[in-house]
Amino acid sequence: MRSRYKASFLVTALVVALATLVSGCIGGRAASQSPSSSQSPSSSQSLSFAEGSPLQEPAQMVSHDGVLRVELAVERQQVDLGGHKLWALTYNGSYMPPTLRIHPGDKLDVTMRNTLNQVTNLHVHGLHVSPSGNADNIFIQINPGQTFDYSYQFPTTLRAGTYWYHSHADPISAPQVSGGLSGILIVEGLQQYLPANLQNITEHVIGLKDFQVEGDSVKTQGLHIGGTTNRTVNGQLNPTISIRPGETQLWRLANISANIYYNVQLQGQQFHVIAHDGTPVDRIWTADSLLLAAGARFDVLVQGGPPGRSQLQTLAYNTGPAGNSFPQATLATLVSERPSTPATALPTSPFAPTVDLSQAPVAARRTIVFSENNDGTKFYINGKQFDMNRVDIQAKLNTVEEWTIRNDSNEEHSFHVHTNHFQLMSINGLPHEGHGLQDVASVPAKGEFVIRMHFKDYTGKTVLHCHILNHEDAGMMAVLEIVQ
Known part of the structure; x- marks a missing residue:
């Protein structure tokens, strides 16, 4: 059966969330839970692992003629890690799953089959692509035993570089990614800027x-x-x-x-x-x-x-x-190791076309506050915990906004926003001399930074959150809706 996001998924997510809350809280200093069984802790210190073998590149799945079609089975499988057979969560049976390689303008079709006993989904981290429908829609939840067809049509302006893909199933993203559900995605074209x-x-x-x-x-x-x-x-x-x-x-x-x-x-x-x-x-x-x-x-x-x-x-x-x-x-x-080769002088400036929002007209200014309770079991954005049915911020397409990200807690948080990259303007009041855009930045404890973001190409609901996934699962995520 092919599943789509509908009311039954909300029921499943609620059951998972209640099970998580009953079994234990999650957070920076507390425990993150998943619905699978647990054994005695501390065994991690009793194992010794083999080291020193040559680096192995992950398997590659490469687009051809503008299309990459991928089948991903989400499975609990035994894998070899440092000479030990350990049960892990895998894509296609591998702890380090295939690297997906695409070009700007490509279409990526992913058929995901969930064999776990819990919901899952897929997020293509950092990629500028639609957050709606069956594209990078993290509100989709794929039930146990079901299959879902993702389809991403990337713009020709997609930036070259390294991205990744992983589970974004709320509120169990940390257990699933820690269990092994993460891999690399590469957008080709970075070498064009090199000599x-x-x-x-x-x-x-x-x-x-x-x-x-x-x-x-x-x-x-x-x-x-x-x-x-x-x-x-x-x-x-x-x-x-x-x-x-x-x-x-x-x-x-x-x-x-x-x-x-x-x-x-x-x-x-x-x-x-x-x-x-x-x-x-x-x-x-x-x-x-x-x-x-x-x-x-x-x-x-x-x-x-x-x-x-x-x-x-x-x-x-x-x-x-x-x-x-x-x-x-x-x-x-x-x-x-020899034989040697003559060292090549590395390029410096300019490298790639400059993206600079410092002179752009600002349509709105907002303050986004990260905070947590005293024992680090609940996390908040602007005083609220995540609710997928509530829109926290509404931004207009084709505008630039300036956000101050303030951290009221005594620990750093890894700020991340989906769909569009941002320019980091300042940190704790000091101008930041950046070299382009980014999608992750660590906000200092009891500090703040200022970013500017251009909402381009896509409308729909997406999210911003702390990418320390224990914190995200414990509430540090908010819904951003981009409208016409």
């Missing part, structure tokens, strides 16, 4: 996703954001990445975890950023480390150093007094 001698360089997907362990399964219940976890690259623990001295590679860094931040550093080298959240930068900029808040992506150039080994690490990071402290960890090991 000819760099347009065919080696490219690596660096999909950052973590898993906690409970018994013989990837943990989905009782998720604590700051708990012991295993950080992987493409589902591997500390894989090795080969490069030649002087060689330039394109790395697609993507935080596709449910809750945690990555503060990524490559020992002894700099990242040369060419795209952020699927938007090519106006000029390449360099950084010793890059903070990937929940949901964020960077496309970077990396050059091979002298022969030897260096670690790709996530540095220690703290999200505030009421937040979480993430320890330093090794993500992968870069192995530089």
Whole structure:
């Protein structure tokens, strides 16, 4: 049977929500629940995992003649993670599912079959596409045993870069993404901005996703954001990445975890950023480390150093007094091996066409306040918890709005909005010298930032939320309706 969003889904969602509330609250310092069974905690510390195998690229599904047709089975399957067979939530049986590769102007058709005992759905994160009908409509819920046909017609103006896809089923997005339901989506065309001698360089997907362990399964219940976890690259623990001295590679860094931040550093080298959240930068900029808040992506150039080994690490990071402290960890090991190749000078400025909303007429100014209760079990936007039947903000198509995102809590939140990217204008009152648009930004604890957003092409209901999915599931999401 083919299902569409209708009243029966609301009943199912209500049952899931009530079960979640009965079994335990969710939040930054409390537990996130899913409807599946649970075993004894703490087993994550008793397992040792194999490390050090060569990096494996995810399987690829590539569009042809303007169309990509995909079948995705949402399944609970045993997968191999670091030498252990663990039950996980998978797309097509893989913990690291296929990378979907499309071009601007393509059509993407996805037939999703739900074999789980709970509802699910699909969100194409960061992509500028209709939020209505059977496109990027996160209000759709696919019941157990049912199949749904998604269809996305992307504009020819779609920006090249790295995106991702994942479950957005409220209020169980955190358990499903933590369980494994996330993968990479790439919009081709980024290399066109590089000089000819760099347009065919080696490219690596660096999909950052973590898993906690409970018994013989990837943990989905009782998720604590700051708990012991295993950080992987493409589902591997500390894989090795080969490069030649002087060689330039394109790395697609993507935080596709449910809750945690990555503060990524490559020992002894700099990242040369060419795209952020699927938007090519106006000029390449360099950084010793890059903070990937929940949901964020960077496309970077990396050059091979002298022969030897260096670690790709996530540095220690703290999200505030009421937040979480993430320890330093090794993500992968870069192995530089001869034969060498002459190092190529990297482009700087200009890079891609500039997008700048700083001089645009502002149709409306709004303040969006993130807050939470004292024990971190309930989260709010403008004092309200998420209600899919309530419109919180109404914006007009073809206008630019300026939003102040204020954080009244003592922990950082990862702000994300669907359908349209935004320009970050200032952080805590200081002008932000950005290099393009983005769809994720971390709002400081007890701080604020200002963004501008152009509502283009599409009308309909969509959402804005904290991309720390424990927080989203516990209420930190609001409905945005774009109207004519």
